[in-house]
Amino acid sequence: MRSVQCEAIVFGGGFSGTLLATLLARQGTDVVVLERQQHPRFAIGESSTPLANQTLRDLASTYDLPELEAISRFGIWRETYPDVTCGLKRGFAYFRHRPGQPFHSRNRENELLVAASRKDAIGDTHWLRAEVDHWFARLARQAGVQVIEGWQPRRLEQEKGIWIAEGLALEGPLCVRTRGWIFDATGPAAYVARTAGSRVTSHGFRTATRSVYTHVRDLPPWEHQLQEASVSTLEYPFRADDAAVHHLIEEGWIWQLPFVDGRVSVGWVQPWKPSNHGATVKALIDQEWLARYPTLHAWLGQAKLAKTPGAWISTGRLQRRLTHLFGNGWVALPHTYAFVDPFYSMGIAWSLFGIRRLARWWNEDASTSRSLEALALYAGQLERESRHLDHLIAMAYRAMPSPTLFHAATMVYFAAATQAERSGSASAPGFLAAEDAAFSCTVDEIGAAIDQAARNGDSSVHRETAAWIEQRLAPFNQVGLFHPREPHLYWETAAPDTSQG
Numbered sequence: 001m002r003s004v005q006c007e008a009i010v011f012g013g014g015f016s017g018t019l020l021a022t023l024l025a026r027q028g029t030d031v032v033v034l035e036r037q038q039h040p041r042f043a044i045g046e047s048s049t050p051l052a053n054q055t056l057r058d059l060a061s062t063y064d065l066p067e068l069e070a071i072s073r074f075g076i077w078r079e080t081y082p083d084v085t086c087g088l089k090r091g092f093a094y095f096r097h098r099p100g101q102p103f104h105s106r107n108r109e110n111e112l113l114v115a116a117s118r119k120d121a122i123g124d125t126h127w128l129r130a131e132v133d134h135w136f137a138r139l140a141r142q143a144g145v146q147v148i149e150g151w152q153p154r155r156l157e158q159e160k161g162i163w164i165a166e167g168l169a170l171e172g173p174l175c176v177r178t179r180g181w182i183f184d185a186t187g188p189a190a191y192v193a194r195t196a197g198s199r200v201t202s203h204g205f206r207t208a209t210r211s212v213y214t215h216v217r218d219l220p221p222w223e224h225q226l227q228e229a230s231v232s233t234l235e236y237p238f239r240a241d242d243a244a245v246h247h248l249i250e251e252g253w254i255w256q257l258p259f260v261d262g263r264v265s266v267g268w269v270q271p272w273k274p275s276n277h278g279a280t281v282k283a284l285i286d287q288e289w290l291a292r293y294p295t296l297h298a299w300l301g302q303a304k305l306a307k308t309p310g311a312w313i314s315t316g317r318l319q320r321r322l323t324h325l326f327g328n329g330w331v332a333l334p335h336t337y338a339f340v341d342p343f344y345s346m347g348i349a350w351s352l353f354g355i356r357r358l359a360r361w362w363n364e365d366a367s368t369s370r371s372l373e374a375l376a377l378y379a380g381q382l383e384r385e386s387r388h389l390d391h392l393i394a395m396a397y398r399a400m401p402s403p404t405l406f407h408a409a410t411m412v413y414f415a416a417a418t419q420a421e422r423s424g425s426a427s428a429p430g431f432l433a434a435e436d437a438a439f440s441c442t443v444d445e446i447g448a449a450i451d452q453a454a455r456n457g458d459s460s461v462h463r464e465t466a467a468w469i470e471q472r473l474a475p476f477n478q479v480g481l482f483h484p485r486e487p488h489l490y491w492e493t494a495a496p497d498t499s500q501g
Contacts, residue, residue, distance in 0.1 A: 089243060
């Protein structure tokens, strides 16, 4: 059996694991990454945000990695890496569909668009994860990281302070040893954490959802459907399709994330119930429910499955959290520790926040007597942030049946996001203001008010609640939320342009 010695092992070769390994290598660490599959391989979780891109630029500067700067804006990405597929994301778009009716939107009642950038060149991106993760793996190798793909684990144990990982690599049996730390970037598999005795639980979440998703081709732009519905897009802050598009329906919502090569990521997020736990993919994507929405039915019916993944993929309940995320010699990254829901596209940014923290911990604390104390602080941050994200998302779901309450609920998220974008991701008080006591208290109060109003079907109560939410958010509203120059179309929320071009 071939044997490899190193100073740190990262389990999981997605962008989180390979980026962390790259940052450790830039600090002079001998790192090995163990990845079960071979790149390129399909992965979901594709929508980036201004906070994610600010963090990439911060890491680029701190660790002298200009490559990260190059993928932090749509324009420079396309110029520098035209062969790594992405999509343009100028913001968030929400379109409400009503059962039995073609899509319509009088007075913008069924539209909500919130800008994240002011022009295409500095726009955010959708990541085609198969190619982007492969790119991050190549970046890690260039930094001196040993990235071992096709790894089939057989044994992971700690003996006398030495971690021993045995398995089958593409070249044959392999044993990797380290006296240092191991990092769990395996996502829902939580391979290291589970081996170390941590459990995965869905207890305590406010949100309860599941999803089916795939990639498609030949899906016409949604903008064409808006034109057929006589919806004017002249005042839109961006093209309707250049966004993280959310189609709101009674059965949840459908996402639409277009890439520059014509592929589109499509998924349906629906309420999770114990009764649908074992539902088949066929049952979940049965056309009967979609036929209730004539415009969506006709539009999505034109799409064809892309070659990869070539089928619909179904999840169980999305919400999960580890009972503990670090121990003697091991620590988990954010996406391994917890996941809530894709509604606000927070996954990439939160992962990058965690990677920056762990890279700093490695440099400042990992080899000192306070390493576990510092990790306890990291763990506390992730726990508070995961609960904060859960609260923001659950609030939107509870408000979703009412256009008035839903608009107010989304403004809570955009207040947090725009504050963080303007203060800079490196100095933000926790992810999306999770460590801001005043904001957290306000979120609790607004969540309780939405709960109460949602149980009351009176539209006047919903309007009064929305007006009260606007008042409570006033100290955190830096961009004119609730009062755009055109109803439901927000230009002023665009992140500041810090580019030189």
